[in-house]
Amino acid sequence: MNGPLLFFLDHIWLIPLFPAATAGIMLLFGRRLQNSAVSALCVGSVFVSFLFSLGAFFQLVAMPVGERLATKILFEWIPAGPYHMLDGKLANFVADWGLQLDPLSAVMILVVTGVGFLIHVYSIGYMAHEGGYYRFFGYLNLFMFSMLMLVLANNLVLLFVGWEGVGTCSYLLIGFWFKKKSASDAGKKAFIVNRVGDAGFLLGIFLTSALLGTVRFVDICAALVACHFSLGDPRITAIALLFFVGATGKSAQIPLYVWLPDAMEGPTPVSALIHAATMVTAGVYMVTRANALYQLAPSAMAVVAVIGALTALFAASMGVVQNDIKKVLAYSTISQLGYMFLALGVGAFASGIFHLMTHAFFKGLLFLAAGSVIHALSGEQDMQKMGALSAKIPTTFRTMAVATLAIAGIPPLAGFFSKDEILGRAFQHSHALWFIGWITAGMTAFYMFRLLFLTFYGQSRVHHEVEHHIHESPNSMLIPLVILAVLSVVGGWIGIGGRFEHFLEPTMRIQRHVVAPHLGPPGAPETKREEIVEHAEETTPAAPSEELILMGLSVGIALAGIGLAWHLYLKRTDLPGQIAQKFHGFYELVFHKYYVDELYDALFVNRAKDLGLALGSFDRVVVDGAGVNGAGWLTRFVSRLSMWWDTWIVDGSIRLGSFMVYALGFVSKFLETGYVQNYMLLIVLGLIGFLAYYFHLAHHLLH
Amino acid sequence: MIDKFLFLFFAVLMIGSAIMMVTRRNIVHSAVYLITTLLATAGIFLQLKAEFLFVVQIILYVGGIMVLFIFVIMLVNLDVAIRMVQFSRQGFVAGILALVLAVQIFLALWIGRAGLPAPAIHAMPPKNTEAVAEALFQHYMLPFEIASILLLVAMIGAVVMAKRRV
């Protein structure tokens, strides 16, 4: 498959390389570069890798459906040599620096580079007046690199490298304004919370290599095929769950979602790129990538589904009451991620990825638009202090409206298709999950439109001095908005008729063979089994009527939510307050995010502190007191004893020795005159002696 | 015959001026006598049909090193040195010992005299310079380079040491 025509497929390794290169340049000596040069380099590099991704994508599509898999192994990275697996068989662990492009990662790189490029362009305008311009872009490109490595990796270890890389970049970028205490704290929080998840993921990787003896995805599937695991094998389930722990960390699912809202301290483009469009979806990607495992572990999938659903609902409920515009978006992100995991959990991997893509479009757009609003209000984030902006910043308003409609799931916008598909699959899986998702959809529509209304309608509550220099953002910020708006309108259409699903088919098809043996009766002939597989795979197509009903329902509740928002925040603006009064306790609870942070503080953080204090006191009392001081006293005592010995015996003998040396030296110093010529004389003397000895020898030899 | 004559001429010149050099009070005089010695050595080289070494001896030793010597001698004023005692306290002993050494070596020569080859039967290769160059640049390339490094180091060291403290 390395034909000369497949240039892009042969050079996928270039795609991450461009951002890496520019990142290196920026971080090494970006300080000396002009801002123009910085933006040209960084944005240009991302654009180039976007072009390469496009090329790779089309060349991949051009290939026959069967073999849509391009692998490029650059070099062997960790040739760790043979070791014993759990079952005692010898395996040869190899983690190579290899990239793999299949439909799944193709979609991912398109999303990453495309949205990434747009957001880069946006940042040019947004960060124009910030300090550390080159630093920002350097981190951003570093992130692009890591993310691309993550999605292109052909084995778990390399994927983990990208995984940690994006984590690091997110830490760096959240804490970009590191002079702000809250920002740096948020960065640390994100980092630490991610550590918890990563620990799980790492354990998962270890367990994988111990169980299957490889970390390459292809080989994993092969191994799964080879050694017939029974459906729901506990070891597989363990791996799946561990992976999912990692996913919860990275993708902010219950219980590890707490870092994402705080992550909004970072610059808005960062929130858009990392904490909405790409990085947080890494978990989704990873689970999909490992779906072979998950399909063997139904219970794990159930866990995924439930967690996803709960997260969706939970986060949505928190989003309802937030006043900070970015916080609202953050919670909405969490809940949308919940949707995706719900999809994965119910086995609709393709739909999950689909929603991932569309979500990347409209959520990125939302963040960027919010950023533009904040930009216009010169840094104001509180929705209480906004309003009636629709006339002042029309483009922002329109694009944001489009995005809001999209996320609310109004046909024919992108959100509608993906979300509806997820709901549909959830419905077939279990009605409860569907119900949660449904409610969530309503809430989503509600709080999104609450945001829209509070921001753009009603009467202005903007500060006066802010009031009169509200301005539309520069083109470099608006153009990405528009493009993203278009995308979030049309982006959903590629999913019509399950085209998207079919495109992702190969990624899922691999594990048909995995799952197959356990579905069919063991002895069944291949063909029969295949069709059984087909049967099993075939998500029993719901009757069109039912589909229509579901669609109607979701659209309906969306409209209901919109209506409610309209009623509360445009008609009767006093109502929200009263409601808050009435259900005061509940409101407080929700407003303080269910006190989860406090709970965690109480449970973990303070406990850790207490442990530290306890250890400290133990140190002070036991170790220092008894051990050190006691030892000190003992030592002093012994030393007093030995001092006597030293002064009289040891020193005495030493003095004796030194005296003898002195005596000898007094004699021999007359030899050591310090005159060059005396030394030369001695040399000559030695020469004479040597020659004499030589004559002696010669004499002996002669006789 | 003419060979012997040349040899004796140069040898006598060499030894005589060497003795003078060791015994002069005035450094400049001994420098000049040393120059004479070196020239006589060069003459011996020529008599040994080593033209290249002959010239090298003149250029390097006489034209280079000795100029350096004379230069330094003139930098350090010497009229103080001339009035002082010229010979160190160990002079007598040293002389004796040197004599003993010489005698020993002479004995060694005397014993090994039989082993010496008959005086030059082989004719020297005619193109002396080319031969030396061959040997130097092919067989002794590495030592040559090392010698150049040595010279560089010596040069730098000399410059550093001779530089006035500023």
Place this chain on the structure above:
Amino acid sequence: MNAAPVPADWYLLLSLVLFAIGVVGVLVRRNVIIMLMSIELILNAVNINLMAFSRLWADVNGQVFAIFIITDAAAEAAVGLGIILAFFRNRETLLSDEMDLLKW
């Protein structure tokens, strides 16, 4: 004109005498510069030996080594004279037995 070549041991004797004179000079003279010159004498004695044997066996290697020795002499002279200059600048003397900073 190679009719009656010079016997080898003449050269050896010559270089021996030269060597002896050099040694005497090094050991006896107080003046450092003259000591250096005597060292040059010794080196020359060596050179004569080398050349004599290179002639005896019609082999240029001896001359090559003589070249190396001359190089060495050059380096030695340069450094030695540099040291002497520096020393003279500090101590205003050239006499070896006044160079006694190492003396006990």
Place this chain on the structure above:
Amino acid sequence: MSHLIPPAIAPFVVPVICGIVLVAVFPLLAGYIVLLERKLMADMQARLGPMRVGPHGLLQPIADAFKLLIKEDIIPQGADKFMFYVAPLISVTMALVAFSAMPFGPVFQIADLNVGLLFIVAVGSLGIYGIVLGGWSSNSHYSLIGALRSAAQLVSYETAAGLALVSALLLAGSLSMKDIVQAQADQGVWFIFVVPIGFFIYFVSSIAETNRAPFDLPEAESELVAGYMTEYSGFRWALYFLAEYANMVIVAGIATTLFLGGWLRPFPGNHQHLIGTPFELLDALPSLLFLGVALYCLSLVPRQPVQVQKLFMAGVAGACVLLAAVMALTLFPPFDAAREGVHGAFWFMAKVGGYVYTFLWVRFTFPRYRFDQLMRLGWRFLIPLALVNVLVVSASIVVQQNWEWKHPVVSTVVTTAIMLAVAFWLAEEGAKPEPAPQPADGE
């Protein structure tokens, strides 16, 4: 006539003759170079110069020599007598010895050493002892400083000169003067056209080596009265003078041999027949030249005031005619056996004369350097330039030999261009003020 000479002493005839002639005639020649110098200076300064002694002062050198001979020979108090006596002798001896390997034409050469060039350079470099010892021994500060200066100057510039010579040696591939000239004859080009930069370097540093203006710091009358010659008078002083002019002729000879094609006639063709290629007519040039001089002298005869001078002028004319006759006769059998020698000598002398003439010209033209400028020129400009020159030339040679690059002209142009670039760069560098005094600076 060779059958007259017994074979035993046959190989010694020409060298002995040459030697005697050199030692006997050279002082006269030097004297006439002085006369030439004075006349030229006078001409360039719109004066007449010496006119009294002999017609147009033609006898001036002899008068000068006589005066110097009978002058008192002063020895300053506290001088080191022995050294004071010996020093001038060293200078002049070394200068004259250096001639012994100089080929005045294919025949007239005392000894063709196979290390001839090195020998000349070496012996020439010994002349410095005369200067240094003379300056030291005359127990005077002017002299000492002059001596140290000239020592430093010679040591510095010998390096540059030697490297410049190397660049020509690389082309010749031999150290023997004859072979060098022969190489130029074989390659059919004078090396000045192949390594002009090398020639330039050698020219400058040869001026410095002979202590000529504008590098005559050792005898800078404005600073040190007459440098190392301050305390000298009478004939010793004359010896120094002789040595200086001898050195001039030596460096001129070296330059002629290495760069200007030695005794080769311009466009050296084959000498078998007189009327071959039109260039062969150049063979007739010498005799025509002498004839021209003779006619000029004759035209001057009537204008001479005194009878004696008339006669003398006529005599000069006659001598020229004689020379012309010799030159002409040697072109035709049976005498053309001697043509090589005679004409070679003529051409060699002509080139040396040209070189020396340039020396004088430069002296009259340029102001004197300061000592640190001199040192900077040597160490900062000429030596690096010469080093690079050697590298470039050898590189071009390697290219021509190993890769059959058959365009000598192109490579010459290229190397010269490179060298010019380097030279300008170095000049830029050297123009910058320098931090510390040179270590070689003896003051």
